[in-house]
Amino acid sequence: MVWKISDETAFDTLGEEVRLTINGIPIRAPQNQSLLVTARANGFEIPTLCYHRDLPSEGQCRLCVVEIGEHPHTQIVNSCTYPTSPGLVVQTHSEKVMQARRIVLELLLARTPKAKLIQELAAAHGVYESRFKTDDPEELCILCGLCVRTCREVVGVSAISMKGRTPDKQVATPFLEKSPACIGCGSCAFICPTNVIPYTEKNGVRTIWGRDFELQACTVCGNYIEPKYQLEHWAKITGDPVETFFVCKDCR
Ligand code: SF4
Known part of the structure; x- marks a missing residue:
């Protein structure tokens, strides 16, 4: 038996309701709620490794990236730490996002080539090998923190x-x-x-x-x-x- 983590603990300091769009769909969400929580609450799946609902987010793994803004002024941000705001435009699976996630997975695959979880996540994103160097083929720690x-x-x-x-x-x-x-x-x-x-x-x-x-x-x-x-x-x-x-x- 290990320490029980509460299901109720919340770390977001939420504000009034705001309107934003995720993947072109209008969404209402509390201001300052993270984009990750907002997207998931509305049925948009975003992969994560270092996120846990009972812990403050630190954006360590960078797998949860999303694209915000409108062309050509968009940027990639960590959805677990980026808050909702009025009128925000969010893409969870744009080509830019998927490319960023594939690079993260390539890096993780190079770091922990034998970690089953990483192999599966990488394969789900079409990544089967890495261009990056492996220092320790036995390493299993992904440094999620x-x-x-x-x-x-x-x-x-x-x-x-x-x-x-x-x-x-x-x-x-x-x-x-x-x-x-x-x-x-x-x-x-x-x-x-x-x-x-x-x-x-x-x-x-x-x-x-x-x-x-x-x-x-x-x-x-x-x-x-x-x-x-x-x-x-x-x-x-x-x-x-x-x-x-x-x-x-x-x-x-
Ligand atoms: S390192 Fe921290 S979490 Fe792990 S066993 Fe020790 S006290 Fe518990």
């Missing part, structure tokens, strides 16, 4: 971060050592779209980011619940005694 943002924004401990610059950029613990801030909740591994974060559970011990976390057993049924560090973290956040969390949800 979902794990880093989940740890920071949802769990609230910032045990991992994005380090270095391309091509050596990576998600890592501070100084590549065992992070004392990590509570072993596993949320980062759970949210990773390419399952690249090693996570195991054996004999009452969860191992993640090189650290072993002893799991607390339920005081009623004896089944393992979560790492003791995680329960202590919950106790700190809620102000409840840590023993409150020593009973699993089935026994409550």
Whole structure:
């Protein structure tokens, strides 16, 4: 079991209703809602890798690009971070957009040639090989940053971060050592779209980011619940005694 992300959390600060067009169709949407959310709410599918509805958008993957404006004054923007505004003209699948997405997918295919998710997304866009150089054929991390943002924004401990610059950029613990801030909740591994974060559970011990976390057993049924560090973290956040969390949800 990992940290539960709320379905209700919203990060957009919405304003009054505005009118815009998406793919030539008139749309009404709250001002400042992202174009991605607006397009999807109106049935226009836009691919994403780094977007999650419960996290602030950062526009890392650039797969969600759309074209805004009218010919010849158009520009490509990240739909996950670009807000709606009155009269905006948006194209989600123009040739310019599809070309930009294919380049992003070629870059990702070069970075993570064995990542199934990327292979499938690339193939869906007609991309089967990449012109770009592969540094590590075994690499699976697409640098979407979902794990880093989940740890920071949802769990609230910032045990991992994005380090270095391309091509050596990576998600890592501070100084590549065992992070004392990590509570072993596993949320980062759970949210990773390419399952690249090693996570195991054996004999009452969860191992993640090189650290072993002893799991607390339920005081009623004896089944393992979560790492003791995680329960202590919950106790700190809620102000409840840590023993409150020593009973699993089935026994409550
Ligand atoms: S397991 Fe550690 S690094 Fe991963 S989200 Fe939880 S606290 Fe953060």
